[in-house]
Amino acid sequence: MAPWLGLVSLAAGFGFALWMSSLDRIVVERFEGRQFTVPSRVLSAPTILYPGLDWRSLDLRDTLRRLGYREIRGPGGLEVGDYRWDSNRVEIYSRAFEHPSRPEPARHIRLRLRGSEISEIRELPSGRELGAVLVEPERVGAYYGSDREQRDLLRLEEAPPHLVGAILAVEDRRFSRHHGIDPRRIVGAMLANLRAGGIRQGGSTLTQQLVKNFFLTPERTWTRKLQEAAMALLVEARYEKSAILESYLNEIYLGQRGATEVHGFGEAAHFYFGKRVRDLTPAESALLAAIIQSPNGTSPHRHPEAATKRRNLVLDLMLDQGYLDEAAHAQARREPLRVSEVTTESSNARYFLDLLRRQLPEVYDADLLSADGLEIHSTLDPRLQRAATRALREGLEDVEERLGLSSGDDRGARAPLQGCIVVLRPQTGEILALVGGRDYGSSQFNRCVDARRPVGSVFKPIAFAAALEFRGGRSEITLADFLDDEPLEIDTPSGTWIPQNYDREFRGRVPMREALERSLNVPTVRLGERVGTDRIIDMAKRLGIESPLPRVPSLVLGTAELSPLEVARAYATLANGGIRAWPHTFEDIVDPRGTTLDRRKMRFERTVDPGTSYLVTSLLEGVVERGTAARIRSMGIHGPVAGKTGTSDEEKDLWFVGFTPEMVAVVWAGYDDPRSVGLASSSVALPIWARFVRDALGDRIRGQFIRPPEVVLLEIEPVSGALALPGCPVRRSEYFRVGTEPEHRCPAGSERPADPESRGLWRWFEELL
Amino acid sequence: MRISDHLYEGDAQRRASMQLVVAGLDADLSGDSHRALGQYERAIGVDPNNPYAYLALTRHLAERGDVFRASSFLERAEILFESEERLTPGVRVHIKGLKGQLGGRMAPPRADAAAQRAEAARYAPDIWSDGRLSPDELL
Numbered sequence: 001m002a003p004w005l006g007l008v009s010l011a012a013g014f015g016f017a018l019w020m021s022s023l024d025r026i027v028v029e030r031f032e033g034r035q036f037t038v039p040s041r042v043l044s045a046p047t048i049l050y051p052g053l054d055w056r057s058l059d060l061r062d063t064l065r066r067l068g069y070r071e072i073r074g075p076g077g078l079e080v081g082d083y084r085w086d087s088n089r090v091e092i093y094s095r096a097f098e099h100p101s102r103p104e105p106a107r108h109i110r111l112r113l114r115g116s117e118i119s120e121i122r123e124l125p126s127g128r129e130l131g132a133v134l135v136e137p138e139r140v141g142a143y144y145g146s147d148r149e150q151r152d153l154l155r156l157e158e159a160p161p162h163l164v165g166a167i168l169a170v171e172d173r174r175f176s177r178h179h180g181i182d183p184r185r186i187v188g189a190m191l192a193n194l195r196a197g198g199i200r201q202g203g204s205t206l207t208q209q210l211v212k213n214f215f216l217t218p219e220r221t222w223t224r225k226l227q228e229a230a231m232a233l234l235v236e237a238r239y240e241k242s243a244i245l246e247s248y249l250n251e252i253y254l255g256q257r258g259a260t261e262v263h264g265f266g267e268a269a270h271f272y273f274g275k276r277v278r279d280l281t282p283a284e285s286a287l288l289a290a291i292i293q294s295p296n297g298t299s300p301h302r303h304p305e306a307a308t309k310r311r312n313l314v315l316d317l318m319l320d321q322g323y324l325d326e327a328a329h330a331q332a333r334r335e336p337l338r339v340s341e342v343t344t345e346s347s348n349a350r351y352f353l354d355l356l357r358r359q360l361p362e363v364y365d366a367d368l369l370s371a372d373g374l375e376i377h378s379t380l381d382p383r384l385q386r387a388a389t390r391a392l393r394e395g396l397e398d399v400e401e402r403l404g405l406s407s408g409d410d411r412g413a414r415a416p417l418q419g420c421i422v423v424l425r426p427q428t429g430e431i432l433a434l435v436g437g438r439d440y441g442s443s444q445f446n447r448c449v450d451a452r453r454p455v456g457s458v459f460k461p462i463a464f465a466a467a468l469e470f471r472g473g474r475s476e477i478t479l480a481d482f483l484d485d486e487p488l489e490i491d492t493p494s495g496t497w498i499p500q501n502y503d504r505e506f507r508g509r510v511p512m513r514e515a516l517e518r519s520l521n522v523p524t525v526r527l528g529e530r531v532g533t534d535r536i537i538d539m540a541k542r543l544g545i546e547s548p549l550p551r552v553p554s555l556v557l558g559t560a561e562l563s564p565l566e567v568a569r570a571y572a573t574l575a576n577g578g579i580r581a582w583p584h585t586f587e588d589i590v591d592p593r594g595t596t597l598d599r600r601k602m603r604f605e606r607t608v609d610p611g612t613s614y615l616v617t618s619l620l621e622g623v624v625e626r627g628t629a630a631r632i633r634s635m636g637i638h639g640p641v642a643g644k645t646g647t648s649d650e651e652k653d654l655w656f657v658g659f660t661p662e663m664v665a666v667v668w669a670g671y672d673d674p675r676s677v678g679l680a681s682s683s684v685a686l687p688i689w690a691r692f693v694r695d696a697l698g699d700r701i702r703g704q705f706i707r708p709p710e711v712v713l714l715e716i717e718p719v720s721g722a723l724a725l726p727g728c729p730v731r732r733s734e735y736f737r738v739g740t741e742p743e744h745r746c747p748a749g750s751e752r753p754a755d756p757e758s759r760g761l762w763r764w765f766e767e768l769l
Numbered sequence: 770m771r772i773s774d775h776l777y778e779g780d781a782q783r784r785a786s787m788q789l790v791v792a793g794l795d796a797d798l799s800g801d802s803h804r805a806l807g808q809y810e811r812a813i814g815v816d817p818n819n820p821y822a823y824l825a826l827t828r829h830l831a832e833r834g835d836v837f838r839a840s841s842f843l844e845r846a847e848i849l850f851e852s853e854e855r856l857t858p859g860v861r862v863h864i865k866g867l868k869g870q871l872g873g874r875m876a877p878p879r880a881d882a883a884a885q886r887a888e889a890a891r892y893a894p895d896i897w898s899d900g901r902l903s904p905d906e907l908l
Contacts, residue, residue, distance in 0.1 A: 050788070052781015099807070117781075129790030131776075132815075332872055427817040427845075428810070579841060587810075596803070610848065623841045662817045700780065703818055706852040732902065 003172065020230060027234050030214060037149055038373030039590065041355060043137035044380045045430075046099060047586075049111065050132045050718045051122060057392055057698055058383055061085060064092065066138055068274025068340035080106050081340075087114045091124070092503060095275065098135035139502075141353045142260075152266030152375055153592055154277050156246040162282040162565055163265060164245065165323030166289035170314045172206040173321060175624040178239060178504065180207045180232035205418040207232040209292075210248045213284050230336070254288065255295040262295075268374050274340040282328055283335035286314040286427070300339045301506030308337050328449040337751045351436030351446050352380055353419075356585040358449075366599065376596070377588040379430035381423075387695035388421040388665075395419070396438060396669065403678060419685075420447040421692060422564050426572035426664055429581030434565075442547070445672070451669065452547060452561040453653045456681070457519045458627075458646030459558035460538075461616050462570065464516055464524075466539035469529045469612045476531050477741045479615060479618055480721035483523035490525070490553050497553060499525045511718070516619050517627030519645065521557055528556035530706040542607035544569035544580050558646055567657055568666040574616050575642070575659040577706060578608035610708035611737040617642050617705050618735050628682055629656070635690040639701030643689075645681045652676055656685035658693070661703035688750050710738045717746035770859030772821050773908055777808075786816035790825050793820060797904040803832050805829055805904075827867055836874045843867055848867035858892070863907070865889045866897045 003620035006107040010176065047063060049055075049528070053675045064083050065071075067093070072082045078093040089112055095137070096106040109130065112120040121130045142150065156164075168175050175181050182205050191766075204212070211231045235244060253269040255259060262271050268288050290310035291298045300307035311331055319329040343534060356378060398416050404416070407668075423433040436446035445451070467476040485507040490497045501521050510599040515523040528536060533551045540549055540560075545567075549560045582603045620642035623629045626647045643658030652674045656667045667685040670677060675685060709715075715724040715731040723741055724731035728746035772794065776787050793808030809829060810820040823846035830839035847864055849855045866889030872882030889897040896906045 016852075045814070048785065048789075048811070050781060050785030050815070052784065102805075425814070425817060428811060430814070577845070579845070604838065606841065606844070666890045702780070704852070706848055708816065708848055709851055 001350070002568045004230060009349065009650075016666060020234070023231050024234050024238075026239065027231055028159065031235070031239060031243075038153055038367035039142040040372060040374035040376060041142045042140045042349075042356060042376045042378050042380075042384075044140050044378060044585075045432075046097075046137045047135040048132055049118060049135060051118055053118045054116050055090075055111070055113060055118050055695070059386070060090070063135070063138070063382070066124035067136060068270065070274065078108065080279055081762075082143075083424075089763075093134075093681060094133070094135055095279075098590075099134070099137070100475070104136070104592070109152055109681055111134060136395055137377065140349045140378060140380055140382070143353075149259075150260045150262055150267050150490060151250060152277075153250055153264070153266040153331045154266040154268060156242055157735050158278055159249055159265065160278060160280055160285065161317070162323060162328075163277065163280060163285035165318055165321070166282075166314050167206070167248075167655070168320045170289050170318040171209070171292060173317075175206055175245075177204060178236075180234075180236035181229050182203060184739065186485075200680065206248050207235055207244055210244065210251060211235060211386070213251050213253060214247065223306035226404065227564075231317050252292060252585075253295060254291060255299060269627045272339045279508065280502045281335065282324060283311065283332040285316070286318065286332060287311040287337070287684070292313045293310055300337055303672045304337050311337070316664075326532075331392050334728065346433065348440075348539055349380060349382075349385055349442040350432045350444070351448065352378070352385065352431070352434040352585065353432060354436070354444065355445055355449055360589075373592040375590040375592075376586050377590070378586045379432060381432040384433040384696050385435070388423060388692050389686050391695060392419050392421050392435050392667075393438065395684070395691055398687070399669070399677070399684050400677065411714065413738055415672055416622065417445060417669065418443075418672055418690065420451070420564050421665060421666065421667050421688070421750075422448040422568050423663060423665045423692075424568050424572045424583055425662065425694075426576035426581065426659065428582050428661075429572070430587075431583050431585050432663070443672075447668065447672075448564045448666075450563065451668070452563055453668065453674070454559055455562050455567060455632070455655055456558040456648040458562060458567060458644050458655045458657055459523075459562075460516060460519065460524050461558040461574070461644055462540050462543060462558060462622060463528050463531065464512075464534050464544075465543070465574070466536045467527055468615045468737075469535075469539065470609060470739065473739065475737060475740050477512060477527070477738055478742070479619070479734050480716050480736070480742055481512050482721065483512060483515050483522055483526055484508070485510045485523045488522055490529070490591070492553065499554070510719075513619060513622050517622045517645075519628050521622075524556050525553060528553060539608070540570065542580070543573045544607075558648065564666045564668045567655070567665050571657050571659055571666070573608060574613045574620075575661070575664055575705075577610040577614040577708065578606055579604050580607045604644060609710075611710045612709050614705065614707055615735055615737065620644055621705070624658075629686060630684055632658070632690050633685055635694070636699045637690055637701065638699060640704050641693075641701055642705070643686075647681045651677045651678060651680060654681035654685040656681055658686075658689050660693075660697070660701045661705055663697070665692060666679055667692075707735075711735050712741070714741060716742060720744070722746040722748075770857060770863060771907075772825065775821060783814045783819060786812045786819045786822055790819070790822050791814060791908065792827070794904045798908070802833070818849055820846045820853065820855065823849065824863065824867075825907060828872065828904070828907055831867055831870050831874075832901065834874060836871050839867070840871050841898075843871065848890040851866055862889050862893045862897065863902060866893070866902060870901060 037695060038501055068085050069081055072084050078084060078091060080093050083090060085094040086756060089110060094107045095111065097104050108124040110122050110124055110425050111118050121133055123130055123345050124130065135758040196736035208228050211228050228320060242578050248265040255262040255265055256272060262268055265288055269275055269280055273284050279743060287300060287307060291307065298307050300311050314333050315329055329398055396419050400417055400495060418438055420437060421435045425432055434448050435445050436448045469475055487506060488499055499521050510520065510523055537549045545562060547560065547562050551554060589599055624632050624641045624643050631644045632641060639659055641658060644658060652670055654669045654677055658665055667689045669684045690763035713735055715735055716722060716734050717724045719730045720732060722744045723742045724746050772790060788811035790856030793805045795810065796805035796808055806829060809822055809826040812819060816852050823842045827839045827846060827902060842893040850860050865885050869882050869889060872879030873884060875894065884899050896902065
């Protein structure tokens with residue numbers, strides 16, 4: 001043999017070895033490193049169904065649809081993930097779910113409906129009555145990597161045998177016998193394609209398909225084909241069949257959900273059937289195997305007939321190859337195609353997700369969110385979130401129409417009117433809903449969290465709280481006191497400041513309540529001067545305000561720039577009787593193995609006494625009953641509501657903060673580039689708030705604001721503020737902190753008898769001793 | 770006072786909340802602390818002003834030495850019971866006993882803690898003689 005031939009052979013062999021070695025490195029790196037990026041999913045708070053619940057306000061039917069439950073019409077049994085809806089009865093076969101604090105088994109339940117109310121819940125078939133049932137949480141969103149792949153990792157042993165059988169039957173019947181490539185399959189495919197005059201059959205094994213998806217970019221060249229074959233051989237040489245199969249089950253592309261790709265059978269089971277992979281029927285397994293070749297071309301959503309035809313082909317192959325017996329085959333073929341509706345993840349929670357992501361680093365490395373496949377159980381109430389999104393969108397559109405800005409030309413010249421809503425549960429600090437802007441797609445700036453805007457009169461209650469606070473055995477004022485509404489000049493370092501009321505009028509001497517109910521500026525400034533800026537700032541901090549506050553007399557009129565979230569927190573402290581909670585967006589973080597990594601504890605601190613909180617709440621109830629927020633009542637909302645309007649200079653910022661015994665909601669509206677809206681907050685922010693509350697809670701608010709024992713209800717003479725005793729001609733009720741009751745009497749010189757409230761007062765003293 | 774005596778009182782939200790409180794006490798009885806805590810918190814989520822939920826949560830946290838949070842919830846429970854005029858002798862005994870239990874664990878212990886525990890034991894010896902409230906004694 002010529003020497004040069006030997007040298008060439010040696011060089012070729014060396015080159016081949018180098019090539020194979022580089023491919024082998026890629027295989028090892030991928031297989032033994034992090035195999036898959038699994039996005040972390042964010043789940044809402046679970047829905048709790050109970051007798052008495054208004055199912056319409058809950059959007060129950062829509063909720064089931066969004067969760068991928070299939071509606072079954074007509075007779076016949078239900079399977080897990082099905083529901084049947086009649087006029088006065090709903091039957092649901094709920095899915096099991098692994099909530100960290102209360103795993104729920106799958107449950108067959110029947111709800112009786114009476115009008116809009118769930119009148120009864122019974123478990124089937126036992127008929128046992130149930131007091132409360134949890135329905136699994138909704139997927140709110142996920143933190144994707146740049147690949148935007150969605151998958152739900154599964155282990156091989158979790159895949160039912162008929163799923164594995166279906167895949168092998170249609171894609172690689174000799175999987176257990178070949179070493180990565182199957183020459184018989186290649187030849188067979190070539191012949192079939194020649195006969196058909198086109199590509200009808202692929203010759204790739206599962207291993208080759210895995211290599212193509214896992215390691216390589218989707219080019220179709222001979223070089224790529226060679227690489228694929230070589231890598232398939234290497235994978236088979238290095239790893240067990242079971243490991244290869246498991247990777248395949250988790251990698252293969254199986255469809256599209258909006259902008260995200262569905263990868264792996266775990267995610268596909270959820271996407272197409274709304275169930276876990278272990279709950280798949282043989283027919284469903286066959287369908288998933290059937291669409292491997294062309295997930296979009298044989299999508300059961302878009303091409304049900306083609307999907308069914310191909311599914312039946314797979315079932316026939318499963319019978320031929322012994323994966324199904326005759327009876328199971330016949331039953332599966334008879335099974336109608338039943339897939340869940342396609343639901344893309346809601347985009348209206350993106351602002352909430354952004355805030356959650358910012359809070360997560362307190363407990364978890366946020367960089368791993370897009371890869372570690374965590375399950376994050378959030379505090380989001382999807383129903384409230386939808387209500388808030390709708391209220392903000394429709395409310396702002398209404399305003400623009402009123403201002404003549406709704407045409408594209410008018411709006412297009414400048415940025416549109418913006419807004420935000422944030423909703424907290426005061427007792428726990430849970431953020432139940434957050435909409436940080438009009439449209440996340442146009443602007444990701446989270447106005448609820450990151451915008452600092454002048455709050456206007458929304459700050460006034462804080463000054464009143466500081467004045468009402470009982471310190472050193474006394475408080476600066478009581479609710480029976482009066483404030484002067486007379487012209488006032490204050491010397492400041494930048495000159496003389498002359499505060500004005502909104503109508504530039506003066507009323508002389510006004511009761512405390514009226515000063516806040518009508519949001520009068522001058523009496524409030526006088527109050528602020530009396531209490532002192534230091535005490536007001538101290539009160540603000542204790543309520544939960546964290547932004548810097550200017551030490552100026554105009555602070556009480558709301559010149560401070562605050563975020564809606566911190567305003568919500570401050571008012572939540574009042575609503576919660578002076579106990580300040582920490583606003584949070586998530587409760588539990590669970591890893592893919594089901595281990596709870598972190599459980600967020602509810603954190604509280606008493607920062608204001610309950611008496612002060614209650615007195616301020618009472619003032620704010622007056623704002624709703626008689627004051628600048630009285631429109632709430634005319635909008636049909638009844639029950640305990642307290643709130644405050646706020647409009648900054650030149651109507652650039654429009655605020656409404658309102659709370660019930662169970663919820664605080666803050667609405668801000670304005671332009672991002674501050675300029676006048678041309679309307680007051682009672683015409684913009686307040687209606688948005690009312691629209692949200694009506695949608696979320698109905699028109700009758702539940703519960704009551706809790707009066708603490710140290711606050712008593714007495715009768716006073718309205719003009720003098722004296723304690724009204726028998727014989728006093730005119731009287732009204734008013735709240736007082738024990739120890740601050742009026743000293744003078746009406747009629748003058750009267751002795752105070754033992755009235756029921758007084759008995760309550762003495763009882764309080766008895767308990768104290 | 771036993772929570773099971775009040776299961777069907779109040780409106781739909783209260784009743785549902787009470788079911789979750791009972792489920793929490795059941796979980797505590799079976800030793801599943803994590804699940805119990807979740808149930809109590811869920812009960813508060815359904816009815817944020819349910820005094821029984823706060824009381825059960827106080828008991829749960831007191832057992833685990835979480836004095837600060839338990840005290841906050843106990844204060845809340847007391848105010849809510851008072852506002853609903855449910856501050857019965859049976860409720861007062863539990864509140865007194867829990868105050869004594871928590872006060873004894875503070876650093877330094879409250880001066881009146883022992884006296885409060887003794888008073889609770891005097892009024893309800895079958896429950897408070899051991900200085901603690903077990904889940905089945907509240908259920």
